[in-house]
Amino acid sequence: MVDVIIHGVILAVGLILPLGAQNIFVFNQGALQPRYIGALPVVVTAALCDTLLIFAAVGGVSLAVLSLHWLTPFIYGAGAVFLIMMGRKILRESHAGEQAAVLPVREQVGYALSVSLLNPHALMDTVGVIGTSSLQYGAADRWTFAAAAAGVSWLWFMGLSAGGRALGKADPSGRLVRLLNIFSALLLWGMAGYMVWQLWAALTV
DSSP: OHHHHHHHHHHHHHHHSSOOHHHHHHHHHHHHSSSGGGGHHHHHHHHHHHHHHHHHHHHTHHHHHHTOTTHHHHHHHHHHHHHHHHHHHHHHHHHTTOOTTOOOHHHHHHHHHHHHHSOHHHHHHIIIIIIHHGGGSOHHHHHHHHHHHHHHHHHHHHHHHHHHHHHHHHOTTOHHHHHHHHHHHHHHHHHHHHHHHHHHHHHOO
């Protein structure tokens, strides 16, 4: 049992650490919300999405969904459009000196859902790595493995948001946060460009 939990934790840490749209958004919300509790809708939504994807992968559901060949190009296209729009919004508000991405709860949840689910790389990593790795275990251990991996997501997003909040408190002028927003927007556009390239590759196969 312990080795199953350790395996799930190590695997989840390796998948969640790379900088991506989801991590950027959670960190930014932590930095820009006036109180830590204000970023909790994003934290909970992102963690719930990861939990859903992990359990779907272990249960074999997501593999069946991704076997639909038309779905991958759709996810790439929708993800690219969303990232371009999100980067543009962050950059525009940052230049205007506004509190970029200080969003009401409904918009926080909507953006968090988008960066969590319109991410083909995250979907495929979850299916290909976590789903496949779980096959070596029996039924009970498989769900223990999934729970351990999902637990990492919850702890990671809570810590990431807290790190963003610490940056926001240490930067009363907002200068560092504005620089972070500019960097985030450029990174999101870079990810969108890569998704467009992947979309083109998928359509020309």
